[in-house]
Amino acid sequence: MKHKQIKPFPDNFLWGASTSAYQVEGAWNEDGKGPSVIDMRDNYPAGTTDFKVASDHYHRYKEDIALFAEMGLKAYRFSIAWTRIYPNGTGERNEKGIEFYHHLINELMKYNIEPIVTMYHFDLPYALQQQGGWSNRATIDAFEQYAKTLFECFGDRVKYWLTINEQNMMILHGDAIGTVDPNLENPKKALYQQNHHMFVAQAKAMILCHKMLPNAKIGPAPNIVSIYPASSKPEDILAADNYAAIRNWLYLDAAVYGRYHPIAWSYLEEKGYEPIIEDGDMEILASAKPDFIAFNYYTSQTVAASNGDESDIGHTGDQHITVGEPGVYKGVANPNLKKNEFGWEIDPVGFRTTCREIYSRYNLPLLVTENGLGAFDKLEDGDVVNDFYRIDFLRDHIKQLQLAITDGVEIFGYCPWSAIDLISTHQGCSKRYGFIYVNRTEDDLKDLRRIRKQSFYWYKEVIASNGSKL
Ligand code: BG6
Numbered sequence: 001m002k003h004k005q006i007k008p009f010p011d012n013f014l015w016g017a018s019t020s021a022y023q024v025e026g027a028w029n030e031d032g033k034g035p036s037v038i039d040m041r042d043n044y045p046a047g048t049t050d051f052k053v054a055s056d057h058y059h060r061y062k063e064d065i066a067l068f069a070e071m072g073l074k075a076y077r078f079s080i081a082w083t084r085i086y087p088n089g090t091g092e093r094n095e096k097g098i099e100f101y102h103h104l105i106n107e108l109m110k111y112n113i114e115p116i117v118t119m120y121h122f123d124l125p126y127a128l129q130q131q132g133g134w135s136n137r138a139t140i141d142a143f144e145q146y147a148k149t150l151f152e153c154f155g156d157r158v159k160y161w162l163t164i165n166e167q168n169m170m171i172l173h174g175d176a177i178g179t180v181d182p183n184l185e186n187p188k189k190a191l192y193q194q195n196h197h198m199f200v201a202q203a204k205a206m207i208l209c210h211k212m213l214p215n216a217k218i219g220p221a222p223n224i225v226s227i228y229p230a231s232s233k234p235e236d237i238l239a240a241d242n243y244a245a246i247r248n249w250l251y252l253d254a255a256v257y258g259r260y261h262p263i264a265w266s267y268l269e270e271k272g273y274e275p276i277i278e279d280g281d282m283e284i285l286a287s288a289k290p291d292f293i294a295f296n297y298y299t300s301q302t303v304a305a306s307n308g309d310e311s312d313i314g315h316t317g318d319q320h321i322t323v324g325e326p327g328v329y330k331g332v333a334n335p336n337l338k339k340n341e342f343g344w345e346i347d348p349v350g351f352r353t354t355c356r357e358i359y360s361r362y363n364l365p366l367l368v369t370e371n372g373l374g375a376f377d378k379l380e381d382g383d384v385v386n387d388f389y390r391i392d393f394l395r396d397h398i399k400q401l402q403l404a405i406t407d408g409v410e411i412f413g414y415c416p417w418s419a420i421d422l423i424s425t426h427q428g429c430s431k432r433y434g435f436i437y438v439n440r441t442e443d444d445l446k447d448l449r450r451i452r453k454q455s456f457y458w459y460k461e462v463i464a465s466n467g468s469k470l
Contacts, residue, residue: 007406009467014114014413016075017068017435017459018370020121020165022051023422025081027058031096034087036123037133048428048442055422055438056448061104063450064420067436069111071456072463076108077369077415079118079165082125082146089125090142098153105157115158116369116415118221119143119150119205121165122425134194135184137278143201144208151212161209161218162294162369163202168222168251171195173321189273196275199254203288206255210289217291220255221369224248224295226353228302230332235305239329242267243303246328249361252293256362258286267328292412293358296370299337300350303329340393342374342431348396355404355411365410371397372417374424374431377453385437385453394455395470402467416459420450435459 022028022038028051029035038051057064068076082089084097108115120143128139150161171191184190202220209218227244229236242263250264259282260268268274301323306312312330313322323331337345355366373393377385394416405411421434428442437451461469 001407003403003406005406006402009402009405010412011466012074012412013466014075014116014367014415015459015463015467016073016077016114016116016413016415017071017419018077018415018417019057019419019422020079020118020123021081021084022054022121022123023425024055024078024418024420025058026051026053026056028052030058031084031100032087032094033081033097034083034089034094035126036081036083037126037129038123039083040126040129045426045428048426048430049423051423053440053445053448054429055420055440057420057422058100060448060450062107064436065104065107065111065113067450067452067456068113068419071435071460073113073419074463075114075116075160075413075415076419077116077118077162078104079121079123080150081123082120083123085149086125086142086146087127089128089139090145093149098149101154105154109157114160115154116160116162116367116413117150117154117158118162118165118369119147120163122170134197135190137197140197140201140204144204147205147208148212151209151216155213155216159216160367161205161216162221163205163218163255164198165221165369166223166296167195167198167202167220168224168247170198172247188271192268192273193275196277196281200281200284202255203258203285206288206290207284219290219292219294219364219367220251221294221296222248222251222255223297223370224252224293224354224358225297226300226350226357228300228334228350230302230304233305236303239303239305243301243323243329246325247301252358252362254285255288255290256293256364258282258284258288270327290364292365292367293362294367294369295354295358296417297351297354297368298371299345300334300347300354302332302334304332306330340373341376342427344374346373346393346396348393348400351397352400352404352407355401355409356407359404359409365412367413367415368401368411369415370417371414372433374427374433376430377421377432377437379437379439379451383451385451387453387455390453390455391458394459398462398467398470 229240245263312324314331421438
């Protein structure tokens with residue numbers, strides 16, 4: 001649709017930026033923090049750093065938040081490390097960890113920056129993992145207890161809560177993220193059982209949030225993207241429909257409607273992956289309602305009809321991420337899209353389409369919790385980082401966001417990834433996303449000093465003009 005007049009961004013639009021605890025904080029074993037599955041990982045790709053120091057945000061949060069305020073951020077989306085609050089995932093609380101987030105949230109309040117809290121961003125406590133992790137129903141109770149503590153401690157200041165970051169990516173690409181237990185006997189069946197337990201845990205957290213904090217809002221935060229058919233061939237369109245059900249709607253239907261999406265369920269049955277659902281689980285899912293849908297968007301995906309064999313499994317971009325499943329859909333590249341330095345396709349129009357699809361299906365307000373460009377930024381003489389490619393990427397996406405708003409989609413915030421440089425999930429710290437450069441390399445921590453990139457100054461103008469100066 002070509003509009004005669006483009007609508008402005010709403011007043012009070014939450015211009016923000018995002019991070020996650022394990023990727024930015026460092027201090028992995030300080031002040032009583034317990035180890036998470038990420039800390040215990042031993043499969044870092046060659047030449048990439050671990051997460052022990054990361055961007056040292058734990059010690060430098062005041063300086064970082066002052067920079068966020070200078071950029072004009074209206075919101076900051078960050079995650080709380082479960083293992084700072086409960087070093088063993090459950091049991092004894094760690095007051096020092098609670099204190100850290102009190103300070104961090106108070107610092108944000110000082111500058112009128114709205115805290116948006118992700119409760120769990122890939123970093124499951126290792127102690128829980130040792131007892132089966134999400135395969136064990138006890139993890140549901142541990143998550144509920146953790147959620148209760150978060151609401152009790154921070155609910156007086158935090159209005160926006162996100163339950164689980166990218167549950168769908170943990171299930172579909174757990175090997176890339178490092179959250180899948182390599183010793184599982186039938187990994188996929190076990191993963192879908194874990195998935196079910198996460199659905200129940202998420203529903204319980206939403207119910208509890210509404211009970212304890214009637215003025216707060218809570219929602220899921222999956223990675224949702226439009227799935228294109230490779231051609232107008234009906235078989236390709238059917239394959240895209242399969243993949244959309246398995247990748248996107250399975251997760252949002254469970255969160256919003258409290259049901260298993262019928263096509264996704266028939267896929268689970270067909271493959272023998274259907275989870276055990278205990279009495280009462282579906283009632284819990286059905287009685288939990290999110291207030292909004294948060295989602296992460298980096299690029300669309302394209303699939304073709306399945307050949308019915310291993311040739312279906314392809315790399316659409318990132319060599320670490322495979323897409324395709326025999327008999328269901330075949331992952332293919334989209335020849336119409338350019339790629340970034342890491343092979344990820346760039347599709348701003350797909351961002352608009354994704355917003356429209358989600359809103360049409362669920363009719364809930366949307367919050368963008370991630371979108372951004374990973375790149376090998378270069379620090380030049382005089383502390384300059386000319387990341388004009390990032391500005392182009394973000395500008396193109398924000399334009400499409402505004403078109404989605406003009407199309408009638410209700411979107412109340414945009415939090416690109418990432419507020420400051422941090423460690424990528426599986427590609428080290430040389431893959432940078434931030435508005436603020438952190439002076440370190442994979443193997444040399446240097447002085448970790450903060451440097452404003454060109455995109456910092458640009459985003460500041462975008463926010464100051466409420467999106468009218470792109
Ligand atoms: C999302 C995650 O999958 O994408 C983030 O929520 C992650 O944790 C981001 O960093 C970018 O991916 P990557 O692999 O480039 O770090």
